[in-house]
Amino acid sequence: MTTQTVRARGIDRAVEILEYLRATRQPIGIGDLARRLKAPRSSLYEIVDSLVQAGILEIADEQGRIFFGSSVYFYADAYLASQPLVRSGRDEVIRLAEITGETAQLCILLGNKYTVAYMQPGSRLFRISSETGVLVPIPWTASGRVLLGDMTEEQVRAFLPPEDFVLPNGRKIEFGEFLDDLRLAHDRGYAVTTSLADEFTCCLAAPIPDQITGRPLATLCFVVPVHTPDERRAELVQLLIDSSRTISTRLS
Template identity: 45%
Template sequence: MAAGAEDIASRRTRGLDRAFEILEFLRARRQPMRPNEIAVAIGAPRSSVYELINLLLGRGMLEYHDDDGRVFLGRRLYFLGTAYSDHFDLIRESEALLTHLATETRETSQLCLLEGNKYTVAKMHEGLRPFRISANVGELVSIPWTASGRLLVSHLSDEEILDFIPPEDFVLPRGEKLDPAQFIAEVRQAAAEGFFTFHSTVENFTHCFAAPVYQTDGTCVATLCLVTPKEDGLRNHEAYVASLVGAANDLSERLGYLATPKQVEHSNRV
């Protein structure tokens, strides 16, 4: 009897894991797909994928997109996301700071997080200048491609960083390979300096700024970022870093993080 109950529970867990895999796959692909295409892409039996998709359709988690049977994320997920956003302090508390940063610098400001072993933009406020970037909120990006990535893994040891980031993610968008040792050195530099900036590896002609947002135990749980035209970022580098670090420190304090005297001194110096 107990063994049978455990088997049922195990099957339900596998089914739930597979359902989340389908939702995450569609989120990453960002386009409607047929159930058989999803099954092939995630390497799952078509019968189980069809069954789970029908369940998700029935609960509004997925919706049909056209007459060809393509499915995509459903509107019920939007309402769940809205409820999460209203409750989660980090997202809500960042909104005014992002607006302030974008107004003060005229540049695009972002709140960035880790999603699994990838980087993503959780919130974005467009700058006032005509310059625009192509970043999409929720798009998954390799950690080594980003300024924020140097800060978001800074609580890990060197070995943990190499275990956490897939080896293929050290291959940059233009095909060159970033030496993992160089990346780790930049992680330690970013943690020591309290910010990181560099010319974007993803967008041409842009310079990226990132400053850490800490939770109570001192772990960097997010970053505040500025994405600027390369020349403007270099010209206003000191002012942009000061604005960004100040806003990130403010958000960290709202999350209950108490800065050390050394960090306060460093922030004032910036």
């Protein structure tokens, strides 16, 4: 095995460690991590030590469990400074939550999954929230219907794994039904879903389009109680559309 191959495998393992911590969002001991990743403990110690020295990981408690270190914060801050979409989206999400009292989100695609890039909880007593960075199957979401709205049927089939059409309650979304939802979202410029990932919620989403191509870059979204009146939903949808256009104009 060449030195280059060993180094490449070490990088792959480091990425696995970081992805695992991002997904679980809690510290873990190296022994437990080795079992979860099915990796030799000796090699993990060496990689973890390098990441700790760089501040990417840190020892989180007296038990020696590891988690993200302070350097990750500064990497994220540098990324945010270089991304006008995320900065503008964050500002609009905060504003929308403040003026409506509803939970507002900036949502994006990450691979073939949906995730919340930024969220601001609402002020109402019945507060709905979801964690940022958690990967969710696209068919479970209103934003997913908006973000895939310009794909062909063949592209959608190739992009989404069949298991992602099964909801948490076991109900399967038929592909034709989902495709109809995509076309409807594309035609009217927003999507509304009810009781999909959570039976108590309704999700409203509007695209932030690229000014040149028109393709959606991300979405703004409200998550509201399922029994929210139609008039209120329409009001919130219009706010999303207006805010999305504002962001799109800024980016141009």
